[in-house]
Every structure is written in C-alpha cells, then in structure tokens.
Amino acid sequence: MDYESYAAVMKALSDPKRVKILDIISCGELCACDILEQFDFTQPTLSHHIKVLVNAGLVNVEKKGTWHHYSLNEKNMNQLVIDTSQLTSKKTSCICSETDQKGAALSEKTLFV
Template sequence: MKCYDENAKIIKALSEANRLKIIDILSCGEMCACDILEHFDFTQPTLSHHMKVLIDCGIVQSRKDGLWSYYALNNSNCNKLILFLMNLITDTDECICKEKSKCKCKYD
C-alpha cells in the first residue's frame, strides 16, 4: 500500500540539506546531539528544530540520558520508506492503476 501522505511528510523533512546530512551522520549509529552539532555551523536550538522535524516524521528516534540527548535512525521506518520509493517507481501488483484500496499502513 502506498501511504502517500505519510511518506510525503518524510520526503518533505528530507528535502532540507542539513537534515540529509544528519541522516548520513546517524547512519554510523546512535550519536549525542553535541557530537552531531560538531558537523554544522549552526546553534543547538537550530539542531533541535531539525531533530524535531526528523523525529516527528518517524525517521529518527531519540532518548535522554541525564542531560544528554541521543539520536538514532528508526531503521524500521527507514526501510518502509525505501520500500515505498522502490514500489513507487516500479510496476508492481500494488501499482495505483491496478489497485483501488485505501492506504492502511502507519509509521510509528
């Protein structure tokens, strides 16, 4: 199932260059906000805004440990996005011209 609205929210979040760079950084594994910030020329509040957008669309997850915030990719949702994009550009049995059902998948 296509889930256009949910995937459009993720794609919109990823359409900003700094957020793509954050995803690339997090592909190495979980990182503290302070370590992510070292890769950028902006302030901690700006990083917090970018992280909130990525968390809200479900592509990044966070956890607190004392005063520190740690971020990691939500691999399940990343995989769902990859499958969506692959199905979107491939003629499959789920192609919109062959299927009339409504979207029923949800991101965490």
C-alpha cells in the same frame, strides 16, 4: 504507507541539513553535541531539524542524563526504502487503470502495495 504519510516523510527529507544528520547518525547513536560539531549553526537550529526528523519517525531520541542521544529508526528507514521501491516500480496493476464503478480515480489514501 499511504500517500499523505509518505509525502510527510519526504518533506522532512527535503532539507539537505536533515539528510546530512541522517547520514551522520547512520554510523551509530550520537549525542546532539557530536552532531552539532558537523554544522555551522546553533543548537536551537539543530533541535528544530532533529524534531522534524523525530516527528517523521526517522530518528529515535533517548535522554541519558542531561544529554539527548539520537539514532536512526531503522525499521522506519527500511520501510521508506521499501515504499519508495514499490512506488517507483512497474506493477502489474497500475493506479491509472484502477478506477471505481463510476470511473473516478482511486482516493489519495491508496496504499502502494
């Protein structure tokens, strides 16, 4: 994952309601109506929050009849944990010491690994 992608995922997680949605569906797949019961806002607001999480790749959506069911994208959630760990861990090679021949800092597309 590059810095841009990582920041986009973290931006999706910047709202406490979205974090709560992830917590709720971490127990298993749920329909929107079951998630909505846990909040004091409207269905369109829930749809907006879910859309942000889906676009960030953190939530899967599956339509079953007239209902939408949501689940964690476990692969991407696990990758987020790995990326966060790598980003915040001490490494043998530090981005501060890695420069190109002209002494310029690495580009913002640098991978964590």
